[in-house]
Amino acid sequence: MKIFISADIEGVAGVVSPLQGTPGNPEYERARRLMTDEVDAAVVGAFLGGATEVVVNDSHGSMINLLPEALDPRADLILGKPKPFNMAAGLDRAFDAMFLVGHHGAAGGRGVLAHTTNGFAFRAVRLAGRPLGEPGIYGAYAGTLGVPVALVTGDDRTVEETRPLFPEAEFVAVKTALGHRAARQISPARARTAIRAAAAAAVARCRAMAPFVVPGPFVAEFEMNSPALADLAAVLPPARRLDATTVAFDCADAADAVGWMNALSALSAALR
CATH class of the missing domain: 3.40.50.10780 (Dipeptide transport protein)
Known part of the structure; x- marks a missing residue:
């Protein structure tokens, strides 16, 4: 176990x-x-x-x-x-x-x-x-x-x-x-x-116990804390800009979403 x-x-x-x-x-x-x-x-x-x-x-x-x-x-x-x-x-x-x-x-x-x-x-x-x-x-x-x-x-x-x-x-x-x-x-x-x-x-x-599953494919949306952060996130080629503060990524599964979330988190350090 x-x-x-x-x-x-x-x-x-x-x-x-x-x-x-x-x-x-x-x-x-x-x-x-x-x-x-x-x-x-x-x-x-x-x-x-x-x-x-x-x-x-x-x-x-x-x-x-x-x-x-x-x-x-x-x-x-x-x-x-x-x-x-x-x-x-x-x-x-x-x-x-x-x-x-x-x-x-x-x-x-x-x-x-x-x-x-x-x-x-x-x-x-x-x-x-x-x-x-x-x-x-x-x-x-x-x-x-x-x-x-x-x-x-x-x-x-x-x-x-x-x-x-x-x-x-x-x-x-x-x-x-x-x-x-x-x-x-x-x-x-x-x-x-x-x-x-x-x-x-x-x-x-x-x-x-049953696992928690979010069936893929799906869209992961990341609402950023400012338009400047969304500007930064949107430079990634797969990103789609949804509005002033939100970017989206097409994901096969939650593993993809975790990857994009951590990439955006690391990228945000450029604006701190």
Whole structure:
């Protein structure tokens, strides 16, 4: 039984500020420890539930946030970027389930630190006309491989957004959003206990879960945060300009959409 964990930081208990996701300050150092502890709880729970192999992919920012020495030694860890398929690097058809730990709501939503991949670049991302955040986009990519999302942890808005996509999954809300940068948290200790139990339950049931699939071919639309960003995105030959801020790409499947999203995210650095 192989489990893949995509680990983010914004959905971790105790994290409410962009400062906590930005290296170079004491709050970030504290937040990365909280992130590592929640991921470790998911790893331990996965093994308790019957997993034989767990691979963790650090999926936030520079993707060198997790503390390897503090993670259960039975797990393998993927660090660094750029890497193929970004937040899903290392995922393949051999895995039985995908866990999304510490994830957050989509851009434009009311969740804590809600954004989609790159808060500077994207106002919204739509696959086949459907607005999706990172859990939905990478969950759809997992679906192309036949891998279901079996566990989602984050704030209450993340749970609300993703439950319709992954109705059979386990969910843990570690905080209740009071705004984009404010939340009522449960304690880190309680969060870890709940995640450990949910991970074990998810492994036990994951083989009966259906993958989330966005049937292709479809159009991926990227609504940028400014016309200048759309101007930049539109220089890519396959791009179609839909309006002042939106570009579209024809995609065979979610893998194509992930590729274009990450290309546009990287390209946007030219205008920062």
